[in-house]
Amino acid sequence: MVKVFVDGQEGTTGLQIKERLDRHPDVQLLEIDPNERKNTAARQALLNEADVAFLCLPDAAAKESAALVTNPDTRLIDASTAHRTDPDWVYGLPEISPEQRQRIAQSTRVSNPGCHATGFNLLVAPLVARGLLHPSSPLSCQSLTGYSGGGKALIATYEDADEATRARLLGPSHYGLSLNHKHLPEMQNVCGLALPPVFTPVVGPFYKGMVVTVPLHAAQLMMEQRDAASVRDALAEHYADSHFVEVMPYDAAGGVDGGFLNPQAANDTNRNEIFVFGSDQRILLVSRLDNLGKGASGAAVQNMNIMLGLSEDTSL
Template structure:
């Protein structure tokens, strides 16, 4: 099968190339850097491919889609452009028992954002099991590596003078302070919440990795569940998943500061869910690699499903 990465020199595109070049079951089409602005060659390669990965900004992704005229070319997009579009399939196989089937037969798959992936994995099962009311006033916080900001932010962190910025690059920095983060629409849609969560992310001085935390007050939940009830619901929901692991409650009770290190899933396609706190107040936390399960790993996982291959091919180290 022939695959092509449009936007192969961006952060996500480079990671996809890195993963695919180790495999001999797909033919990785490419355009040399000197010809990357040749529009005719780009169109030719895109329509020759069985699967095209769009690793582009939103508007560029929309424009690129118009260039694909081959009805047999399937598309996996990593931008925000199509994530809430009903004509596209949301590329989170663990969302529901039927999601893999939808991805397998889809011509157009939109891979979730990194924050959204962690949030949906943490919250969606609780809504589905009737524990979390759909009108619950959900709050969410995220600590993430600077690679999620793309080339400009990476350059700022890796070449900027910390002394000139009075340590601003070494401290966590909150952003999207107007509470308008671009992942919010999909976070609402794919958890089936009635309202968008109050979401405040913070970028930190490490390259990749993230932890998303959601605090819950159990007296406001349906049937006032305890810590064990919430943990049991999540454990049961993901019991057959290879890439989502709910940390045992005994291990969570003895957790230390270092155990929730945002970087401990780096280099994998894993997502780890923690249930912390007590019967009155619970924190559901999800850790993943924003460049793994949060982007390139999810892309490869969806590609494997669409091609009828082992889902973990090229993902399990």
């Protein structure tokens, strides 16, 4: 059995990871006394006893926790933003390329991707890598997420609100209006972009679920057939062997879900569904995923499975 410790298991992502690990046939969970969660010595002992430790902490705390590990055999998976562009850590999105999957398998330090960044990178990275989209092409991205993406504080805002606040939150709300969202560095870095995208996140009045969209003009593409169907086919070829990324059939009429794309349709899975809509002039790339699944805890457990040489879909 593999000994696993979740440092920060009381948070939204930590709880979800623990739930998935509870049904994992190869895992023995190391538990910390609730009264000792802030005891550095107790945490350090468990971190170094573990074969795999998940860091489900704020950025600064994740860095401090990683520094406590002296056992060279302990593998770390960090769910925070702290190490996503750190060259000493491997970015945990195995579907980007076979080489990336191999890096994850061989690493002892993996940084789990952000939810918005997962959807964006799965859409854009293959197009840039295949020379179909120039890395200096200016891009924009909008991402609609359930309110669980904001953690306990935002969940409380939505679920414990007074009547006036609840009425105000009935519709979707743009946030991150400074255009400096914390996922931007990994989006730019992983896709090899010259410029970060103009990224506008939106929170919706539902618990979980996510739709990430990237619009393109056909003129931005560097391919013989510059149309939506050809982009869809290129992405389908890239992800042909992927277990969790599915490129959906091209729908010229945009009639999926009755013409109203449901952001919650991939909930409770580790899937990222990719759609390509549009025509020969304007194209819309779409990722649909569970922000707590493939966007967080599911991806973390998938990375653990790859690092341990297990079937990547175990307990997923």
